[in-house]
Amino acid sequence: MSHELSLAPSPWLERWAHLLRPGMSALDVACGSGRHVRFLAARGLGVTAVDRDAEALAGLRTQAEVLVADLEGAPWPLAGRRFDLVLVTNYLWRPLWPALLASLAPGGLLLYETFARGNETVGRPSRAEFLLEPGELLRVCANLRIVGYEDGFLAEPQRFVQRIAALAPDPAAAAPLRIPLAG
Numbered sequence: 140m141s142h143e144l145s146l147a148p149s150p151w152l153e154r155w156a157h158l159l160r161p162g163m164s165a166l167d168v169a170c171g172s173g174r175h176v177r178f179l180a181a182r183g184l185g186v187t188a189v190d191r192d193a194e195a196l197a198g199l200r201t202q203a204e205v206l207v208a209d210l211e212g213a214p215w216p217l218a219g220r221r222f223d224l225v226l227v228t229n230y231l232w233r234p235l236w237p238a239l240l241a242s243l244a245p246g247g248l249l250l251y252e253t254f255a256r257g258n259e260t261v262g263r264p265s266r267a268e269f270l271l272e273p274g275e276l277l278r279v280c281a282n283l284r285i286v287g288y289e290d291g292f293l294a295e296p297q298r299f300v301q302r303i304a305a306l307a308p309d310p311a312a313a314a315p316l317r318i319p320l321a322g
């Protein structure tokens with residue numbers, strides 16, 4: 140992808156960070172050079188980071204469990220593992236959906252943000268296989284509790300983005316979870 144992605148954390152992760160607590164487990168899928176690994180580790184989460192780029196992961200070993208894995212050409216490397224947070228930003232490989240959803244612990248939070256249809260008019264990625272369709276994240280998360288969803292345009296750099304925050308069911312939860320909302 141040719142977009143210059145900021146080294147700062149995604150505002151979408153920052154917006155939902157109040158749901159995170161020290162000691163939680165987090166999985167950052169296709170983590171790249173680790174801007175979110177550092178953000179989460181600094182907040183006391185136990186982070187597992189996966190990417191195929193061994194060089195990018197090398198600098199993260201002191202802060203996370205790192206797994207060099209091809210997520211598209213090999214079996215899911217974390218079968219049976221569950222996480223309190225599953226985070227994916229700027230990456231889309233649709234066959235992973237079942238594995239990502241199965242990786243959520245009861246009550247676990249899915250934060251997903253990536254390029255959406257329309258992005259082909261402003262740059263890359265431009266291929267349909269890398270762009271979310273309108274409402275796609277809502278459909279994928281239909282069995283989760285969706286607490287935040289946006290589908291729109293961001294100015295710097297110009298890009299069409301869709302993003303969701305959704306919680307897995309927790310049958311053991313005694314009372315309705317009070318999700319603090321901004322504003």
Ligand SMILES: C[S@@+](CC[C@H](N)C(=O)[O-])C[C@H]1O[C@@H](n2cnc3c(N)ncnc32)[C@H](O)[C@@H]1O
Pocket residue numbers: 140144168169170171172173174175189190191192195208209210211212227228229230
């Ligand atoms: C645009 S970067 C996003 C990095 C990070 N999530 C972020 O938002 O800063 C996409 C990442 O996906 C990784 N990736 C692409 N194809 C992959 C594959 N088949 N298996 C594992 N990682 C892959 C790349 O190595 C790259 O780090």
